[in-house]
Amino acid sequence: MIIQKIEICNFRSYYKSNTFELANGLNLIIGSNGDGKTTFYEALEWLFRTDGTNKMDSKYISKKRMEELFANESDDVRVSMTYEHKGTIKTLEKMFHFTKSFDGEVSPSNYSYTLTELSGVERTVKDGIRFDYDLPSEIRKYTMFKGESDLDVFQNSNALKMLVETFSDVKDFEAYFAFMEYATKKADQARDNAQKLDKKNTDKIKQLKYTIERESSTLSDIEREIKNKENEAVNFDGLLKSIEQSKEASKLLINVNRRIETLSQKRFQTQARIDENYTINLLDNMWILMGFGDIAEEYSAKVNEIDLKRRKLEQDYLLTAGADKVLKKMQAMKTDFVPLPVHIPGQKIMQEMLDEEVCKICGRRAEKHSEAWEYMLHRLEEYKESLKADEDEEIEPYYKNNYIVELQKRDTTLNDNLAEITKMRRKIQDAIAFNNRLHDEVKKIDANLNLEFEQKKRILAQTDGLTEEQLLANYENISNWVEQKNKAENRIATLKHQRSQHRATLDEAQEDLSKLAEGTSAAIYAKTALIIRQISEAFKTAKETNKKRLLHAIEDESNVFLEKLNTNDFKGTIRILEKVNGQGEAVLINNDNTRIFNPNTALRTTYLMSVLFAIGKLSSEKDKTEFPLLFDAPTSSFTDAKESEFFNVISTLNKQVIIVTKSFLKESANGEVVLDQNKVDEISGRVFRIEKKKPFDDKKLGTIQTVISKIK
Template identity: 25%
Template sequence: MIINKVEIDNFFCYVGYNEFDFDKGLNIVSAKNSGGKSHLFNAFHWTFFNNIYVDKQEDTTKKEWKAADNINTLPDYIVLNSNVDDVFKTAIKITLTAEFHENEEIKGDLVEYHFEKEIFFKKRINDVFPTSKPELQIWYVFNGETKYLDKGEHKWFLDKIFPVSIRKFMWFQGETVDELYDFSNPATLSYAINEISYFPIYENLVAITKKAESSISNKIDNELKKVKKFTVEQERILVEVEEAKRKSSSYDDRIIEAKNELLNLEDSIIKEEEKLKGVGKYSDLKLKLNKYEYEIKAVNDKIDFLSVQSKEKFISKWMLNKCDDLIKKSSVNMDVLSKEIKSFQKSENPVPITLPGPEYVQKMLDDNICYICERAVEEGTAPYHALKSRMADFKNNQVQKILSDNFTELNRFRRNLLSELPGISDEVVKNDSDIEKLIAQRKKLLTQRDNLFSGSGIENATEISIGSTTYEQILNKIRSLNASKTNTDRRILSYTSDKSSEDRRLQELLDRKAKIIQFDDAVEITEITAKKYIDVINSALINLKKTALNHLIEEINHESNVLYSKYLGGNTQGEIEIDKGVRIIDKQTKKTLSNLNTAELTAQKLAVANAFLSLSEKKMNRSFPLLADAPTSQFDDENTLFLTQNLSESFDQIIIMSKDYNKIKGDERASFIDKAKISKYYELKNELIDKDGADSRSNKKTYINTIK
């Protein structure tokens, strides 16, 4: 496969129409930070997979994959210099040459495929909004006829030309090199090998000859029964052999079924993870939205509380603000009122009628004792009549008591007011200030909440809620798929173990059968002769399969180490070893090396990934382009040149976007282009459109300078 051309119209920093022509071999796109190389990489992903690698919403120092449906892809310059209700579009067209997807044989007819995608936007007062979803069309010309793929075929077609199991090897960024592959999972190696080689054919041939061997053995046994009579022991051994074969075969079927299930689960997990990239933001947005809504509600509750409290205080106290002198002057009236209340008293006893209270006086009468002087009070005596008189006073002075109590309360309230009135002005000011601060806080929270929508290109909370629910559903599905995958792995191990045990038992039975059932030369059974040949073929294919796998692993291992050494200019601490996983070992001791630096680990990942793509061309005559954004970000200048110069020997086409070539100028660059056999060399610069205008992103675009 060769990518021929990329045409970009109004996509982020690419203002207006822009064109990149690519060729076989090594293609370099050099640019400083913010020059436009990452958005060129995004152009491929936006077109093929409808996602974009952009800043995280909550942390612009980090990036993440996001679904492209609601992302504004228009350049800032277009948005700023347009009128309300103007309509614009982002459009990308990618042309590539690949094997015709309907070829029955690999490396058949080549077809030029065209991928065209566009989305329309409309200008509002302060921003733009999409008026359509990104629409992709895939078409080609075959036998003089233009044909378009149905939308329902798009995903299938993209999976066919960019196989999921090795897609990460083909499209990656330096920031995500750690995600290239996971060889801690044994299935990863198996999937990749199946994509780049004919090894599955050996597995199929072994399975076919094994079934043929089992089938012809059964025919031989049936024919023997026709020409000779078996003893009881011989009959029993035949039955046991047949049963053991049946069990072994059933385990084979179970293992094949489980492995197919595992492949489907792996494929489903990869696809769900791709979906997760598109909705991952919604989970974070939901948490932030809930946080803002909670804080806004809390602020509203505080404002309501202060408002209600201020009303109550106004009615009870604040309405008397600055009445201090008036209340102080009321002391004269209070004295008059006190004298007036005393005039109601119908007793000459100067002791207040509240002392002692009527309850105590009544108890003294009932107990015939004065609890004040502790002397007896007999009925008919003067003390007794005095207490009775006191009780009469209580009844007679009831009105005076109520007035006295109210007067006391009024006097207390007056004193409290006099102590509180001087602070009323400060209380009112503080209350108003607190409410104003809370209103400002609410306004800020509302703005942050609104920015949450506009910043993420989302219209309302419903979309976030739906997206968050979708995210959780996909995440739960991935968890469920991973749990099923784990269970399937265990089942395969269990079936394999049981099959090994049954195969050992079968071999023991076959050995016994060979001893007690001898083939007589006089017995003419054609299948006996045929079985000898089938046994030889089956044995040969098993050895070929084992040899082929070992040889393929050796080739991958060798190719990886050749590339690993080249990428690091021969300065490696060890060598790559591929078995069930990938590791770096010491060349002499063969022990695993740890604490390798970042460049060495990156080179290891790149070497193995590139070895798979390189061998795919050699083994399957099926080439894939390598498209990488900043693959050398972890390398020093020298190793960057080593990597670049050695990449072109591994692939039909490589497109590298990096800032690491920006230092090379003039004759040094010309020499580098010649030495690295570079086919196309572009230099990108993000510069002012209006040279006299403001130094703003809204006045900048990426300019393409074709060096070669």
């Protein structure tokens, strides 16, 4: 079958009549998003539907055509395909009428589906469902594919069975199987009826029949359990494959989550070590005095200066007071210098110097009872004495208050603590530096956390819609699924062994029963039943051989196409596997005979398309005709270079291929999407460009119209 022309009229964005004149070979229909690529594919899907569903649907009607109709005006939605099949030109056409009412409603009517054959000048119009004779529905499943995810024909659980029935002679055996089962049953009944007359072997016959019934029942139970276990194994295998496809992502996600947890704990611990209670420490730990050193020195100098003046004035006052008692007192006080106040050094410091036998003012030793030590003792006693009230004092003191003395005492106290205050500066600096280092560490942890969270986003964005919970749950369940799969497979092996044993017992009982029939009227029936069973087993063996031959043929042809389509790159070897439940699967095998899980998307697309080409070739060999292949965006994951190479290889194949794609487009300097003519020129085949007619209103669907340009 070669498609020559496709016409689309008033089908969604295809306003009025639009025609594609196709070539026998590669046909590219290039369009950007929203230009009508998917609509083209869906128009053909609607045309090819022969089951009588979706006949007339208002969603198919061109919005633009609908809006421009006047009241009571009509038009048609029509999709037709002209093709050549086995030397005859035919046109398949599906259409319906639509009319706009006075209130603006549109109603469809007059549906028709026809297949017109042209033979010379004669035209024969038939029902469109006869298209199934030219392109059977079971074949169409292997000719139309929407997107890369749709390329795996074996994702349908019945795909292998349909392939075997369609492209091999296995289905021819089914009628024989039914007949053999019927004939065996009748032969057994005839034998049993004849053996009822054999009184001599009644007990043996009864025992053998019991054995046959028991073994047949057991075999039936075993077959049923085998089927259940095979389904279990397939289900767990499917779960494991879904994990296999995302196992790497699951591992990465688990490792990322572990790193996030470790970093989060480290951040919490580091943050907890930061102590920035500076406001509290200013008062509670006297940090406010950190800058007091310079102030204390200035304060001390001023206090000493004013104290010196105080003592000088007081001395002059006492010297001029004239009291004998005072004169006596002054004689004791008179020196060539102004003496220190009795409270300097303080009582505690003076006592400390006496205990340690050292003068901490001059730094010299003052052994006990030495002149220096006695002097310090005298000074201490003098200070203690000054604290006592002098009852005999008759002269009014020069200073009635002791403010300056209090200031001097405060100065002494501050100077005693000045060393600790100086140390406090270093302590505060160390605390702030320590906190700053912790802050820097937290920033680094936050930066690493951000990197891990970004990695986590990338992992989840590339897992085909699986959530984080699903990935983690799948990974956690893998050991359980492996165990369950192994249990099912081990049980299947055990059951098959038991089946062979019970079959042997059953065959032996049937053979013994046939031997008992020898020489009697039942002999012919027993022999007939035995021969029929042998023929039935031969048919089963032939059916299995036929199926394996077909799978090997698909494998061989697939690898031939893979060699052509995937040049200068790793490709592996295609194998068509049959699962325990009879489902098929196309996989890639490495040279060490291990399966290649999760091949890159471009390689996956290439090897699955190779399988499709192989099936197409086998179909053409069987029916002596070629069937076209139609793909909607099959190479979206390809690089530009890979895509050009891929299309060029397809153009060399002796097969009609129609590919709807947004490849070979680029953005111009002014931001418009235009055709990359240089790349198009490198392609051998027919090329069409579809695009939205300009201008259009991006808020109004009724302004959208797909226009077609034939490029080459």
